[in-house]
Amino acid sequence: MTLFDVSEVEKAMNGLESQSSNSDGLRRVYKKMLESGPQRWVCKPASAAPLEQVMDDCPNFRGVLEDLSNHIELAVVNKRGLAMIPVLLAGAPGVGKTHFAKQLAKSLGLSYQFLSMGTMSAGWVLGGSAPTWSGARHGKIAASLIEGDFGNPLYLLDELDKTGGDSRFDPYGALLQLLERDTAQHFKDEYLDVSINASAIVWVATANDISLIPDYILSRMAVYEVPAPSQDEAFYIAQRIYDGLRAELDWAFEPELPAALYDLVTEIAPRDMRKKLLDAMACAVRGKRTQLLAAHIKATHVKQARSIGFTA
Structure with missing residues (x-):
């Protein structure tokens, strides 16, 4: 696609006052436009499959x-x-x-x-x-x-x-x-x-x-x-995030999130889920466990709720 008209940019640059300090920045941008040219790529989807x-x-x-x-x-x-x-x-x-x-x-x-x-x-x-x-x-x-x-x-x-x-x-x-x-x-x-x-x-x-x-x-x-995910959707999202984290970490975690964690995991907002699961997995590794437990998830809630301040 054509982003701009080269002749319009050239005209604008030629019209700048040569001695004006305010023109220096503009001149640099116009030069960059002319150097890079007006053509840009456009991503065209091949299908809706992605x-x-x-x-x-x-x-x-x-x-x-x-x-x-x-x-x-x-x-x-x-x-x-x-x-x-x-x-x-x-x-x-x-x-x-x-x-x-x-x-x-x-x-x-x-x-x-x-x-x-x-x-x-x-x-x-x-x-x-x-x-x-x-x-x-x-x-x-x-x-x-x-x-x-x-x-x-x-x-x-x-x-x-x-x-x-x-x-x-x-x-x-x-x-x-x-x-x-x-x-x-x-x-x-x-x-x-x-x-x-x-x-x-x-x-x-x-x-x-x-x-x-x-x-x-x-x-x-x-x-x-956009609704909040249903409980089943939230658990499914958590499993996918967990799968991704397992692939990143060099620890033999069990492939499936335990069904016993259903209620705890589905309470977590989607934007917080990755951090919470990563924290829980860190707790599991520290305890030499390969499966997440309710205590690991609950530990992340306690840590978030802990107050921060100074004591005399």
Whole structure:
């Protein structure tokens, strides 16, 4: 795909004031754009089969994955990159939303870009700042596309509902142009002031409370309510994580998690499961055991609950 028009970049660079210190940074970026060229690779899925692995790892995301499979099949028929409406994953903390996005990018061969919206204070972080500002620079979107090899990375907008900042520099404002495919084709970073084709970006956002997100953003996204995994799904997820940990560790652990751990293991949130199981396995190794016991799992709960402080 073509990321930008070379003649537009050349014109912008030629128009810079030669003696202006504010122009030095811009000139470097323009030169990098011309050196790297406007063409970028686009990952094109050959089938929806890779999503089966994601389904195994994240069974509570079945509804999302079924829709994504349809979009992938459409992309395969048209021999194009994945084109889909931005996805918003809404659900309680700990259900595995961020993990799902990472697994999705990995399964589709997409580069993964993480943006913490909860810590983003201004739209210029995404869309660049005016070159007249002190310390001005291009935003994260333009930077990743210019510096990357692919034009369709997966961007995770983590905790979209926690987006804050001064209303004059609203981070949501920068998303308006980016979330619409037609306008994203001519995205203009405020610092660079040249059109960049950001239309192939795959957008995935997470939120705990969608009521905090403006309607004009929600209307541009496909919203999915992600449930916590059922007990059976949670135990299945735990077994898969346990299998992966067994493969990493040089210890003869039993291949199956004991059924006696069912209630204890299924209480653990998906995002905490790997750490809890690894801690439990460490307890087992210390006790020279090859099978996890309830005491090993309970020990991780006690350690987490232990207070930290200073004593006189």
